Amino acid sequence: MGLFLAGVAVWLSRIEDWRSYTPLAGGGGAVGEESGYAHDEKPSGLIRWLTTVDHKDIGILYGAYSIIAFAVGGIMVILMRTELLTPDEAIIGSQFYNSLLTSHGITMLFLFGTPMIAAFGNYFIPLLVNAEDMAFPRINAIAFWMLPPGALLVWAGFLVVPFTDIQPAQTAWTMYTPLSAGVGTGTQAGVSGLGIDFMLLGLHFTGLSATMGAINFIATIFTDRGSDVNWANLDIFSWTMLTQSGLILFAFPLLGSALIMLLLDRNFGTTFFLAEGGGPILWQHLFWFFGHPEVYILALPPMGLVSFILPKFSGRKLFGFKFVVYSTLAIGVLSFGVWAHHMFATGIDPRIRASFEAVSLAIAIPSAVKVFNWTTTLWGGNLRLTAPMLFCVGAVSNFIFGGVTGIFTAAIPIDLVLHDTYYIVGHFHYILMGLLAFTVFAGIYYWFPIITGKMYQKRLAKWHFWLTMIGTNITFFAMLLLGYLGMPRRYATYTFGVGPQQIIEVLHQVTTLGAFILLVGQIIWVWNMIQSWYEAPTLQDNDPWDLKETGQFTNEWGWNERRLETAITDGGEEEETAMTDGGDPVDGSADTE
Ligand code: HEM
Ligand SMILES: [Cu+2]
Incomplete structure (x- = not known):
């Protein structure tokens, strides 16, 4: 492992000038002073994808991530449906079935649905509203990079089950108390309920990511529109993304609080959702106050x-x-x-x-x-x-x-x-x-x-x-x-x-x-x-x-047309530059909705 890390360090240090790489971003105030560098070339290969703050690259990252999650959630459900071919327990045990059921729901909603929509938003909203990039390109990158650790935590129960006694969560995606608070699964002798804790933490990451993304979409649509885009001709996709971002802003922080309360109940002896405290139904209220807006977020x-x-x-x-x-x-x-x-x-x-x-x-x-x-x-x-x-x-x-x-x-x-x-x-x-x-x-x-x-x-x-x-x-x-x-x-x-x-x-x-x-x-x-x-x-x-x-x-x-024209006038030999350089937006050159 040490050798591997040293190898990576050597490799990084050999990449010419990567420290002086300036993200391709204009627009937002936070990076305004750097806009003079905006036409620098991007680094290539892995470094480009790890350091990018370009909304189109981040859109592609979101998209790739979501499609991987879609595949994982899909494989889970194929296993479940195969089990259900016969009425009895045949291929997988019912405990494992419950884990798959839980993870399928969480994966499809939080790791596929919300990020996939953010993928379209990232790539196309700045283009549709004629902005140079998202309002906060770096926050945009942070929002994306919250997601991989989120997925690892959500799936952690499956990843560690061969090596430990930790079981993946079996709470279903609604995580109803008292089951999820540690009564029943999670307190069975010899089985650790850490899988649930991991999942709750992972969900917290995805919630932070969605909230940061939403703030960015709202700021971009409100403040970074090109001069030819106004409320009367804003396209319908941006309208729905704006509304959705508003819903995220009110719904996801509530989920975050409820998750923390549940973690406290599970690990620190509080009684928010226990019968002797706030009662199990309190969870349902908090969860669905987030949960129903969430279905419209999707x-x-x-x-x-x-x-x-x-x-x-x-x-x-x-x-x-x-x-x-x-x-x-x-x-x-x-x-x-x-x-x-x-x-x-x-x-x-x-x-x-x-x-x-x-x-x-x-x-x-x-x-x-x-x-x-x-x-x-x-x-x-x-x-x-x-x-x-x-x-x-x-x-x-x-x-x-x-x-x-x-x-x-x-x-x-x-x-x-x-x-x-x-x-x-x-x-x-x-x-x-x-x-x-x-x-x-x-x-x-x-x-x-x-x-x-x-x-x-x-x-x-x-x-x-x-x-x-x-x-x-x-x-x-x-x-x-x-x-x-x-x-x-x-x-x-x-x-x-x-x-x-x-x-x-x-x-x-x-x-x-x-x-x-x-x-x-x-x-x-x-x-x-x-x-x-x-x-x-x-x-x-x-x-x-x-x-x-x-x-x-x-x-x-x-x-896209301007980009292709730039590629041709450049002589077209440096396709990579042409591909990533949008050229100067020409206000009013394109029809709007
Ligand atoms: C026409 C508008 C809609 C109405 C009136 C409606 C009504 C309902 C009701 C009453 C339930 C609860 C049923 C029960 O558990 O007994 C439900 C469940 C659900 N609805 Fe809808 N719904 C609508 C649209 C949607 C949309 C647009 C989505 C998703 C994007 C959605 C997603 C869900 C989900 C995920 C559940 C199940 C949650 C669970 O228990 O796991 N619904 N719906
Ligand atoms: Cu509902």
Whole structure:
């Protein structure tokens, strides 16, 4: 180990001039005095990625990190679905199943969802609003570098289990007390509950990261806009990112406090969440006061991506732009007033319950407004079914399923039957897989030419879409049916003495089949991305989507065009410089939304 470190030190010292490297950043006050160096070349290789404060590089780092997390979370769920092929404990034990279940949820929400959205925000918001970089480039880098230790801590239980008696957490992603406070798992003889402590600390890192990122997005959109971007023509994706950042600012610090309180309960003898103290239900209030806004933190930017990309392939502007913005803001405000709809079955005061039912039903209205606007944008449009468009249309369709099932559970009498069944799992996956993941794919395909300078393979992308669309609907529709049959969530086995055992078995197998279809689709996607990035010919066309024809050539494409022109006038021999040097922004040269 010592030799290895010495080797790294020698290698670093041999890299010419790396100490004098000045980050490529303009804009923000903190680095203003260095803007004279802004056109220095970047160092190459690993050092570039470790030291970068360029928003585009950080965006790519966020993206790579999130996709790795997506793969890890995906492998976890494939193991779980394989176990569920048969009603008895067959392949993995139920303890391990519980650990996978916990980690799958945490990984997908905190290590994939939030960072993946930040990836798009980092790369494209400065380009869309004509800023030179994020407002605080260095804070931006710190926010990203909080994430790898966060992931290591969240997964720590799995990483150390072969060597110690530490078990990965088995609390489910909601970490309900008293279980997570050390009653039950965690205090079993011979088993250390440190896995839970690690996970809580890891979550704390991701929360800090998200909060710093949110402050940066807000500051960038408010203070660093180019002179041609104002509130009236700010694009819809930036609007949703702005609202989402506001939600993060109020929700994540609360999660952070609750996590600290739980850590204190577990390790220092406090009683915030114990029966003799604040009571276990207190955790549910704090958690869901964060948790419900969190689901919109994960849904608003995807809605923004649909609103942004869908019109580009419909040959017309987004229908009712203002109403999409208003509904975004309305969802942002209302999302803080519905948290107790996750607690209808806990025995809280029925009067409180009723008011939460009302607000939950109300929040469906702005969501439906968006669906209406997307549909009317499509209606009579000149549709071009490219891969990003297919994923947008698929996302709208899936979101309708997710939204409508949400309205059912918002009604108390229905929820009392469906709560904690697979119906709930179906509901939120229709949104998290069906909307969030779909729009992530749409965004990556749409901007692939900007990020890589290449075009993906269109045939593979279509395969990816259809496998993902079919897989999603098989998997999660079967889950809705399982829920109606009363199948409880979070169980590794399902041998019932009563009830329609046979149908439940078949539906579980159908669900697993759907998951495997999804897996095949994602393998095709990863192959397409890597292969196209390395081997596809460099794209000569500045406008691969023919956006100019319909007057939708937005700022980020304008920036890309200037970059390519700079590359040509430079003689093009130093491609790396041209790629990273955006050239001087020419105000007003590009159309805005
Ligand atoms: C149309 C608006 C929506 C309504 C009325 C709604 C309603 C509900 C209700 C009442 C529950 C609790 C059910 C129970 O546990 O018994 C629930 C669970 C959930 N919803 Fe929604 N929802 C809506 C939209 C969304 C969106 C947009 C997302 C995600 C981006 C989402 C994600 C979730 C998640 C993750 C859970 C389950 C949490 C858990 O227990 O693990 N929902 N929803
Ligand atoms: Cu909720």
